[in-house]
Amino acid sequence: MKTIRVTACLVSIALLAGSVGAQSPDSRAARMEKERDNAELQKVPAFKVFDNLAYVGVGWVGSWLISTGQGLILIDTLEERYASHVIDGIMRLGFKPNDIKYVLVLQGHADHLGGVADIQEKYGARVAMAEGDWTMVEQPQTGRGGARFRAPRRDIVIRDGDTITLDKTTLKLYVTPGHTPGTTSIDFTVFDGGKPYRAFMFGGSAPARGAAEQFLATLTRVESLARDAQVRIVNHPSSDPMFWDRVDMLMQRKPGAPHPFVTPGIFTSWLQSLRAEATQQLQQERAKPQQ
Numbered sequence: 001m002k003t004i005r006v007t008a009c010l011v012s013i014a015l016l017a018g019s020v021g022a023q024s025p026d027s028r029a030a031r032m033e034k035e036r037d038n039a040e041l042q043k044v045p046a047f048k049v050f051d052n053l054a055y056v057g058v059g060w061v062g063s064w065l066i067s068t069g070q071g072l073i074l075i076d077t078l079e080e081r082y083a084s085h086v087i088d089g090i091m092r093l094g095f096k097p098n099d100i101k102y103v104l105v106l107q108g109h110a111d112h113l114g115g116v117a118d119i120q121e122k123y124g125a126r127v128a129m130a131e132g133d134w135t136m137v138e139q140p141q142t143g144r145g146g147a148r149f150r151a152p153r154r155d156i157v158i159r160d161g162d163t164i165t166l167d168k169t170t171l172k173l174y175v176t177p178g179h180t181p182g183t184t185s186i187d188f189t190v191f192d193g194g195k196p197y198r199a200f201m202f203g204g205s206a207p208a209r210g211a212a213e214q215f216l217a218t219l220t221r222v223e224s225l226a227r228d229a230q231v232r233i234v235n236h237p238s239s240d241p242m243f244w245d246r247v248d249m250l251m252q253r254k255p256g257a258p259h260p261f262v263t264p265g266i267f268t269s270w271l272q273s274l275r276a277e278a279t280q281q282l283q284q285e286r287a288k289p290q291q
Contacts, residue, residue, distance in 0.1 A: 083115020132181025178215025
């Protein structure tokens, strides 16, 4: 694999971050979430976060690239209108899209898989998704906000506890429903200067309508699974109000300084907030008169 070339990318994203830097972290994340159609704001340059992990997403929704000695693993592919941004980011980092071996789709919503069919067809990547989301995606539908997407062909059906291994990298996959029927989470190792850290990515973000009880059960499980995780990987930067601040700190980090994305215990507070939201939704659902 090629050595990652990030100097120009770091300068570019530092400047972009600075252009929004007058706002608080919450305001910055909120603006990214609100201005989804603002391509100039959304198209942040790809940047390396760990030795083997890079961010190739846009401002409001994430796409992550895991590099190994035998190819690439891509996590989510954004909305179709931003799908080319993922490929541009991969090439900006010095990699080849033809080296994408797997695409893991963590939830079957348009903002996470809009461009996956094109990547599957053009580059031969194998697409993996849990059964519940394969079924949902294969039904005639439109995505959020009317965003249409083309369903990929079935390659891999993720089952709870499955693993995907490429070279020396192994990802443990868990089916964690509630946001979508087949929401998937990932447990894997990232490296910083060769030092390993346990990373966990929860594929959900909020309960779907009518699925609050299922989502709460999932949160209990994820809390147990991720208890010792040292790095939280998010699929929406707004779910971590400090995300763009961490990016700023990463860009300015000096040798030997702590890594801003290594945050042991962060899952506890985040899952508590998700639990409060889901509990409130469940109460509201139960209070509605039966039709």
